[in-house]
Amino acid sequence: MRGSVADRCFTVYALAALLPMAPHAGRAQETQDPSCVACHGSLPDDRLATPAKLFPTDIHAQRGFTCVACHGGDASAAGFEAMDPARGFLGRPRGRMLLDVCGRCHSSAEFMRRYNPALRVDQVTEYRSSVHGQRLLQHGDTLVATCSSCHRPHQMRPPSDPQSSVHPVNVAATCGACHADADRMRPYGLPTDQLETYQRSVHWRMLSEEGDLSAPVCNDCHGNHGAAPPGVSWVGNVCGQCHTTMAEKFRDSRHAQTFAMLGVPGCAACHGNHDIQDATVSLLGLDSGAVCANCHAATDGGGLIATGMRGLIDSLETRFDSARHQLERAERAGMEVSRALFQLEGAQNARIAARTAVHSFDLIAVRREVETGLAVSDSGLAAGRRVLKELNFRRTGLAVSVTIIVALIAGVLLKIRQIERRG
Amino acid sequence: MADGLTQPGQSRRRFVDWLLSRTLTTWLLSTSVGGLVLSVLYPAGRYLVPPAAGESATAAVTLSIKTEDLAPNSGQIFKFGNRPGIVVRTASGDLRAFSATCTHLGCIVQYRSDVSHIWCACHNGHFDLNGLNIQGPPPRPLEAFTVNVRGDEIVVSKGA
Amino acid sequence: MLWSWLDDRLGLAELGKLAVKKRVPVHRHTVWYYLGGMTLFLFMVQVTTGVLLLFYYRPTAEDAYESIQFIMAEVQFGWLVRSIHAWSANLMIFTLFLHFLSVLLLKAYRPPRELTWVSGFVLLAVALGFGFTGYLLPWNELAYFATRVGTEIVGVVPAVGEFSLRVLRGGEDVSGATLTRFYAIHVAVLPAIAVGLLGMHLFLVQRHGMSAPLEQESRGDAPPSMPFFPNFLLRDLVGWLVALAVLASLAAFFPTELGTKADPFAPAPVGIKPEWYFMFMFQTLKYLPAHILFIEGEVVGILAFTVGGLLLLVIPFLDRRAARGQRSPLFTWLGIGLIVYAVVLTYLGYTMSPTQ
Structure with a gap:
């Protein structure tokens, strides 16, 4: 993986030789960095003091790693001697060097197994394949994102921690820190509205309002370490990770070939990408707001099918x-309808299935689902009518008993009058 | 009461007296008392007749599915209160029950014996046999119910 | 035949004589005399529907809510029985309050009717107890939290508060144990007390007859009156029938809601309110400052309500002027003050924003 370029190879070996203790030191030995923290923690310059203050909350600190694990040097030495390059001090790792510093542990399955066996070890490899990595490694562009751009140094937390910069809710902001910055993106000619448009999408709403952490954020479609825009032919596969049934139906439909021929991205052609909205039935048909009308007219076959499905x-x-x-x-x-409502749930299934079937663009498939739903709805309607009839019966019963009571009241009043006349 | 009759020519007065006559009042009183008694006794009587549903649904339901009807590696939908539930017999013979409402959009899930998963057909959501959402859009696991076997009856209850 | 056979054994004729002998004074305040009978009728409705509800109700935290759902949904006319029970409870408390206030303002507690007053006042307390315990039985969210707040108040009483709270709740918190406890109180303890007191109350009313207002009595001459039986009783009957029709209509058009099942671990919903007849007390406690002279405000409030209740209980023995047959405007104004206070605080309780 890292062997193709000789000098890179050398750097890695050099580093490994210089820093023998870091990966192998284990967690027990160095729980403190006397000299690093002692000086840096009390420095008046925030730039130098903050890392020392922040680091105790970092996942690495909690697993027993210390400053020298990444920065090198000799923590047992006092003063500036600790930061002697001869003692392996690296300073602030950046650019390519960062890949080697992080990758030294994170690319080693043997090493990571001791701390988090479930964690993948291909992040650096993936990064090299990403647009970020390509620019860094092939063009020497040091402005692109590296490990520390997304994983905030000295305050790294696992993605499951809500305070982590890579927690699902924070990912969009983390990517947006660069990608929504017009100045930063200008040299690359990239648009900067993705964050804004994404935050209008149903995916963001599900994530931020409904708290559904499975809703996709940037990296679910673009990849994280291997970040790249999904190519036109990929869109279906990307969306299909979650929307499997739709993607399958679409792939088998005639649109799949036509779109590919025209170079139109599958799902995104109708649903958009970053600002993807709740797919309501208003997208279907030829009315205003319906996407079919972009290509089809009322007179062509596709238009007829679209209006038919709608x-x-x-x-x-x-x-x-x-x-x-x-x-x-x-x-x-106040009537008992739980059973009927339960049965009506079946129609809910058919509703979803019919909307799914639309992606086959096949009128018959949609009709089959719709008819199931109609039958269930009809029986629900009938149950509702029966229940409301029972309600009417109650009202009638009430009217009858009130009439009886009124008659009785009249009788009693007459009786009183009768008694008092006599008396 | 009949004193009005002695004064001739006063038809209105006579009418009132007729109205007050014992027979009418008695008739009105007796029929309406009868009606009232009936309209109280009828609902009360119907109330005491055991209703068709047997006894009140509680936090536990006894399924109409018998243990022997449920082969290993299969599942069935049942009604749990107002909501659907799914009872699954795993390949190893364990009985498990979950809410059958998919946590994504509320479709009813089903058991897929080919993959031994609980599966929602609407958006291809998969749940494992502990109810965990393992694939597809469902955001949360299925709510798990407690299953007990009493003879050949399956009793499902909420919570532990 | 049958009459004389029964009469020999039960002494029906004597009872009849007692009823026939009794006469009801007729004056501009006669209308208030109907309220006691109305309350009695509604109490009988409560007993009847309550017994019917017992056929299906299950007093456990797991089953209570579901069994009421079952009554409302599956049992034929179950909705009617439960709705009437709930509506009749509210109407009964309402007529009971009116009955209490009318007796207070007409000073009908004058000798020899002191014990009638005392028994009636205790019955009022029992009715409030019925309301408080019965409110929890559906085990829905609103009742659960209202009961939690309501019982909490007991806990602030110094010395015995903690202990009484535990006894009342059957544990540290409102739980299934509280439900069982409240159920026992609601269907056994309170009915037993109520029936005893009610018997005494009615016996005393029959024995002493209706009290005429002070000004009429002081005039000396025999006031106009009508026989209790059948004239007054038949008029009572008209009132009861009207109440029955109102109850049936309320039950049919506004069936009592059940709400959502109580979840002890859910956060309390905004704006928990007690039943309307506890509102003025609830609201008073809200207005009290945290501390009044080194004592907790709530403690002062509860002590004040206790003392106020005891004073009302013994009012026949305090109002010496009325006892001598003289006008006692002080107690009239006290009564009016009480009404104004309760009405104003109840109004505030329902209009004040719950977040304040």
């Missing part, structure tokens, strides 16, 4: 809504 789904939605409203009305009136 009509089918609309009819199911209407029927389902009226069944649910009917049952909810009955429920609010």
Whole structure:
């Protein structure tokens, strides 16, 4: 992996020779860096003091690593001698050197196994394949992101920690720190609106408002260490990681070939990319706001299928809504409808399935799902009607008993009058 | 009560007296008392008749599925209160039960014997046999229920 | 035949005589006399529907909510029985308050009716106890937290507070143990007390007859009156029938809601409110400062309510002027003050923003 360029190879070996103690020291021996922290912690210059102050919260500190693990030098020596390059002091590792410093441990399966056997060890390899890595390694561009750009040095936390810069909720901001910065992106001619547009998307809303940590952030589509824009042919595969059924149906549809021929990105053609919205039925058909109209007109075959599918789904939605409203009305009136609502859940399945079937662009497939849903909705509607009839029966019963009571009151009043006349 | 009748010509007065006559009042009173008694006794009587559903659903339900009906490596949907549940017999014979509502968009999940997963067909969400979401869009695991076997009956209850 | 057979054994004729002998004074305040009977009728409705509910209710934290859901949904007319029980409870407390205030303002507690007053006042307390314990039984979220707050108040009483709180709750916190306890109190302890007191109350009312207002009595001449049986009783009956029709309509159009099941680990919902008849006390405690003269504000409030209640209990023995048949405006104003206080604080309790 790292062998193709001779000098890089040399650096690695040199470093390994210079810093024999760091990876092999184990966690028990050096829990403190007397001389590093002693001086740096009390330095008036924040730039030099902050790392020493922050580091105790870092995952590496908690696993027993000390400053010298990354910075080299000799912590047992006092004063500037500790930072003698002859004692292996590296200063602030950056650029390529950072890959070697981090990779020395993180690319070693034997080493990582001792601390976190589940952690992957191919981050550096992946990084080399990324656009960031390519620019760094081939063009010597030191402005691109390296390890420490995303994993904040001295305050690294595992991605599961909400304070981590790579926790799902924070990833967009972490990438956006550079990618939303117009000055930084200008030399590369990259747009800077991705963060803003992403934060309008349903994915971000699911993540930030609904707390659904499985919702995708930047790295779920672009990769993290191997970050790159997904190519046109990839979009389906990327989205299909989660939206499998849709991706499958789309792949088998005639659109897949046509789009590929035209060089149009599959999913993104209709759904967009960063600002992807909740896919409502309004995307379907030829009305304003519907994406089919971008290519199809009312007269062509595709347009007919689009309006047909829209009509089918609309009819199911209407029927389902009226069944649910009917049952909810009955429920609010205090009636027992749990069984009927339970059965109506079946229509919920059909609704989702019908919307999924749209991605096959096959009217018959959509109709099959819609008809299942219609049948369930109809029985729900019927149940709702029965229940409301029972409600009517209650009202009638009330009217009858109130009439009886009123008659009785009249009778009693007459009786009173009768008694008091006599008396 | 009949004193009004002695004064002729006063038809209105006579009408009122007729209205007050014992027979009408008695008739009105007796029928409406009867009606009232009926309209109280009828609901009360119907109330005491055991309802079709047997006994009140509690935190536990006894399934209509018998243990022998559920082959290893299979699963079935049942009604747990107002919501669907799924009971699974693993290949090794254990019984497990979960809420059958997918945590993604609320579709009803099913058991897939080919992969031994609980699976949601809507968006290809997979849950393992502990209810954990292991693949696809579901954000959370399925809620797990406690399963007990009483004779050949399966009793599912909420929580431990 | 049957009559004389029964009469020989039960002495029905004597009872009848007692009823026939009794006369009800007729004056501009006669209407207040109906409130006691109305409360009695609603109490009987409570007993009947309460017994019916017992057929299906299950007093455990696991089953209580579900069993009421079952009553509301599966049992035929279960919704009617439960809704009537809930509505009738509220109406009963309401008529009971009116009955209490009318007796207070008309000074009907004058001798020889002191014990009628005392028994009636204890019955009022018992009714509030019914309301407080019954509120928890559906085991829904609102009831759970209202009970938690309500019982908490007991805990601030010095010395015995902690202990009484534990006894009341059946443990440190409101739990299934509290539910079982409240259930026992609601369906066994309080009914036993209520029936005893009610018997005494009714016996005393029959024995002493209705009290005429002070000004009428002081005039000396025999006031106009009507026989209790059947004239007054039939009028009572009209009121009861109206109440029944109102109850049925309320139950049919506004069936009592069940809400969501109580979850002891859920955060308390915003704006927990007690039942409306506890609102003025609840609100008073909110307004009290944290400390009044080294004593905790809540403790002062609770002591004040206790003392106030005891004073009301013994009011027949305090109001010496009324006892001598003289006008006692002080106690009239006290009564009016009490009404204004309760109404204003109840109003504030329902209009104040819950976050304040």
